[in-house]
Amino acid sequence: MRRILTSGGLAAALLAGPAAPLAVGSAAGSAAGGGSDRVDTGRQPLVSYHATFVPPGAATARVRAQYGADGGTVVRLRVWGLAPNRAYGAHAHKSSCGATDPTAAGGHFQHEQDPVQPSTDPAYANAHNEIWLDFTTDEHGNATARAVVDWRFPDDRRAGSVIIHDHHTKTGPTGQAGTAGARHGCLTVPF
Numbered sequence: 254m255r256r257i258l259t260s261g262g263l264a265a266a267l268l269a270g271p272a273a274p275l276a277v278g279s280a281a282g283s284a285a286g287g288g289s290d291r292v293d294t295g296r297q298p299l300v301s302y303h304a305t306f307v308p309p310g311a312a313t314a315r316v317r318a319q320y321g322a323d324g325g326t327v328v329r330l331r332v333w334g335l336a337p338n339r340a341y342g343a344h345a346h347k348s349s350c351g352a353t354d355p356t357a358a359g360g361h362f363q364h365e366q367d368p369v370q371p372s373t374d375p376a377y378a379n380a381h382n383e384i385w386l387d388f389t390t391d392e393h394g395n396a397t398a399r400a401v402v403d404w405r406f407p408d409d410r411r412a413g414s415v416i417i418h419d420h421h422t423k424t425g426p427t428g429q430a431g432t433a434g435a436r437h438g439c440l441t442v443p444f
């Protein structure tokens with residue numbers, strides 16, 4: 254079953270992100286009208302921690318999550334009004350956004366939690382165990398990203414935000430994996 258983007262369907266062709274696509278939407282689509290199988294923030298202002306890279310008041314974002322009956326999760330991110338032609342990192346983080354404190358959102362949400370936090374071990378800090386939503390903006394500062402993972406949030410432990418970072422997320426050995434630089438913006442998401 255196809256999912257229909259409410260706006261900018263063309264953006265689907267530009268989906269960025271390291272996660273390999275799985276069975277997108279095949280199960281999620283069967284629950285039309287359900288309330289708990291999806292989340293949509295609508296388009297909202299991003300909390301800005303950097304005036305140039307996430308212009309306060311001008312930068313907006315929308316996050317949608319679909320929880321499939323197959324046990325997987327699809328997360329879509331759209332951003333508007335960021336710096337043009339620029340690479341950013343983005344991930345689901347544990348807690349909601351701080352109004353002024355970039356660290357308030359905590360670390361990356363991990364399906365299997367690394368006992369060592371903050372986690373930079375590639376066994377845990379990877380696009381299958383975390384939700385990575387890296388993107389590169391177009392000339393208008395707009396972009397889309399999508400992440401697909403084969404797990405769902407447990408009821409008692411859910412992500413709380415998407416953080417926009419300085420650069421694309423690194424892979425590599427412990428110490429590098431999952432890092433993406435400074436936190437420039439944030440959207441609270443009731444995953």
Ligand SMILES: [Cu+2]
Binds near residue numbers: 343344345416433
């Ligand atoms: Cu992050």
